[in-house]
Amino acid sequence: MALRRTITGFSNPLVKFLRSLRDKKHRRREGKFLAEGLRLLTDARASSVLPEMLVMATGREPHPLLDALEAAVAAAGGEIVEMDVDILAKVTGKDNPQAVAGVFAEFDTRIASLDRHAAPIWLVAQALRDPGNLGTMLRTGDAVGAGGLILIDDCADPFSVEAVRASMGAIFTQKLACARWDEFIGWLRASEGQLVAASLRDPTDYRIAAYAAPCFLMVGNESQGLPASYEEACDLRVTIPMRGRADSLNAAVAGAVLAYEALARLEG
Amino acid sequence: MALRRTITGFSNPLVKFLRSLRDKKHRRREGKFLAEGLRLLTDARASSVLPEMLVMATGREPHPLLDALEAAVAAAGGEIVEMDVDILAKVTGKDNPQAVAGVFAEFDTRIASLDRHAAPIWLVAQALRDPGNLGTMLRTGDAVGAGGLILIDDCADPFSVEAVRASMGAIFTQKLACARWDEFIGWLRASEGQLVAASLRDPTDYRIAAYAAPCFLMVGNESQGLPASYEEACDLRVTIPMRGRADSLNAAVAGAVLAYEALARLEG
Structure with missing residues (x-):
């Protein structure tokens, strides 16, 4: 069963965590990275790579690719996070209610x-x-x-x-x-x-x-x-x-x- | 004889003019553009293109390529402008006393x-x-x-x-x-x-x-x-x-x- 959360405050620690992934030091410490945009996340899914966490706006329009992505992440036991569009804008740097981001585990680079x-x-x-x-x-x-x-x-x-x-x-x-x-x-x-x-x-x-x-x-x-x-x-x-x-x-x-x-x- | 100027104040209109050239609308209106860095300006000179105005820091170290560039601009009747390094940083966006910028006339693009x-x-x-x-x-x-x-x-x-x-x-x-x-x-x-x-x-x-x-x-x-x-x-x-x-x-x-x-x- 997927974990679902709705974030309504800018001060939520998850918002800070997501923003921190723009910084290399934090990525390395967490072993995670961000990928943004429905196209990129759909490409990941086509390559059988799913985000551990999918982040979307609460007020978004339905979109078949986004629905499919959400279902796949949920089925894989990933986390689905929804947040107000103005909070999402702080995470993605884009003022776009259709914005979507995924948190992935960094790959083995040995x-x-x-x-x-x-x-x-x-x-x-x-x-x-x-x-x-x-x-x-x-x-x-x-x-x-x-x-x-x-x-x-x-x-x-x-x-x-x-x-x-x-x-x-x-x-x-x-x-x-x-x-x-x-x-x-x-x-x-x-x-x-x-x-x-x-x-x-x-x-x-x-x-x-x-x-x-x-x-x-x-x-x-x-x-x-x-x-x-x-x-x-x-x-x-x-x-x-x-x-x-x-x-x-x-x-x-x-x-x-x-x-x-x-x-x-x-x-x- | 080349025109030489030294700029000591942030509010000098020339500083505003140079900064405005980062904006397309102003470039189009003025018919000018900025190129930055000694390498780029030396490349321009090697292609027989000289800036109408050469902008440098007052406290810079001497450099043979920069001296040659300055001499070529002066000989062509161009303008040599020196300014305090902190003002130059506002123009170039780089906090580098060796920074140099040139103002060029836009080329014919018909x-x-x-x-x-x-x-x-x-x-x-x-x-x-x-x-x-x-x-x-x-x-x-x-x-x-x-x-x-x-x-x-x-x-x-x-x-x-x-x-x-x-x-x-x-x-x-x-x-x-x-x-x-x-x-x-x-x-x-x-x-x-x-x-x-x-x-x-x-x-x-x-x-x-x-x-x-x-x-x-x-x-x-x-x-x-x-x-x-x-x-x-x-x-x-x-x-x-x-x-x-x-x-x-x-x-x-x-x-x-x-x-x-x-x-x-x-x-x-």
């Missing part, structure tokens, strides 16, 4: 939990700082049939509201792992896997490089790129042509251009 | 001013709402040697601080045009040019499509995609494979994947 043979392509990002770029890489990973995204060193938090939103639901379909470089390279070299860097150092044109599955495509920090020593540890350094004045692409764009080339070549 | 034969590839975005995506498309355009970005219908403002920043200087190298659809299609069909839509309707795989220069690669709105009637008016509808659960890519990513494929094929 690299040891990845099955590298589950997919031909994996995306790897090092010190990626922008949560929008991170979410976009998850979305691209889903699109190319990648297994997931491996985050090396200090990256933006994949469970931030911005990253979850930019992933357009791919946070629920792609595996996520977080590791320091030494841990990652140790794991990678313990079995088969080709590590490919997007690089400007002694590189091969990305269109003629010989990709091999499982293929780990790595991009670096938005302003620094990859450390030289990381690139040297790669099996392949590939470059994307730059015909203009600038010397780099947006990190998520570079990852996507590489991933689609690798996909075509591995399938071809 | 579609009639484009020379379609100046480049083999042009990017086209319809109703693109996210300034970060818009700037990223400019950056990608620079990278593939595109001529510029054509914005159809109601898009984010390319002269917003966010779009200018995401362009990483490509706002100064790529041509920009803004047009309603009817105006664009009239201009396009008045001469040669292949219009290619990223589409899910009756499409050709983007890897086997026959691209032809000048090739106009069009992506649609982040949530709606392109209107069906626009797609029908295209010479080619191409699709990028989606191997996962989602049915679309980030708009800037889709544009980049298409643009790199078209580049390779047109050059191959």
Whole structure:
């Protein structure tokens, strides 16, 4: 039987808890994250991931997808919380009576939990700082049939509201792992896997490089790129042509251009 | 001889003017926009575009690139403005004594001013709402040697601080045009040019499509995609494979994947 609650006061501790999930420190402590919007929550459900808690406005209009979501959360023993629309606006930051939010348990992000043979392509990002770029890489990973995204060193938090939103639901379909470089390279070299860097150092044109599955495509920090020593540890350094004045692409764009080339070549 | 001013009060009208340029309505009225940061302003200079006004902190550390920029602006008859670091922070939103901002005249964005034969590839975005995506498309355009970005219908403002920043200087190298659809299609069909839509309707795989220069690669709105009637008016509808659960890519990513494929094929 699902737990149901109606919140009528701004000072309710649950409101404070929900707002605190916008902050990384609190997410880590609670092991929970927020996803907002009916589309995202429906995407989660389609991937068989349900929120532990579903938060909605008391005065909302009925909506078949929202009803289905509510029924699924209730059936799974999750918690259904309704609150006045002005309180919900404090939680979501949006003045929208149709707003809806879900609280999810953070996923296992240990690299040891990845099955590298589950997919031909994996995306790897090092010190990626922008949560929008991170979410976009998850979305691209889903699109190319990648297994997931491996985050090396200090990256933006994949469970931030911005990253979850930019992933357009791919946070629920792609595996996520977080590791320091030494841990990652140790794991990678313990079995088969080709590590490919997007690089400007002694590189091969990305269109003629010989990709091999499982293929780990790595991009670096938005302003620094990859450390030289990381690139040297790669099996392949590939470059994307730059015909203009600038010397780099947006990190998520570079990852996507590489991933689609690798996909075509591995399938071809 | 350059005009030099030192601003010591928050209430100086110039401070208000500079702050107002964060707002689209004021940018349009003034015909000016802001670009911030030494890297961006140096990129502009490398593209022979200088700000009409250069704004810096009085107490800044000397920096060779900043000195060169200041000299170039002064030599071109531009205005050099220095202000207390706390006032500059109000203008840039950053508490950084090395902050620097430039005021530029907005560029001509009439579609009639484009020379379609100046480049083999042009990017086209319809109703693109996210300034970060818009700037990223400019950056990608620079990278593939595109001529510029054509914005159809109601898009984010390319002269917003966010779009200018995401362009990483490509706002100064790529041509920009803004047009309603009817105006664009009239201009396009008045001469040669292949219009290619990223589409899910009756499409050709983007890897086997026959691209032809000048090739106009069009992506649609982040949530709606392109209107069906626009797609029908295209010479080619191409699709990028989606191997996962989602049915679309980030708009800037889709544009980049298409643009790199078209580049390779047109050059191959």
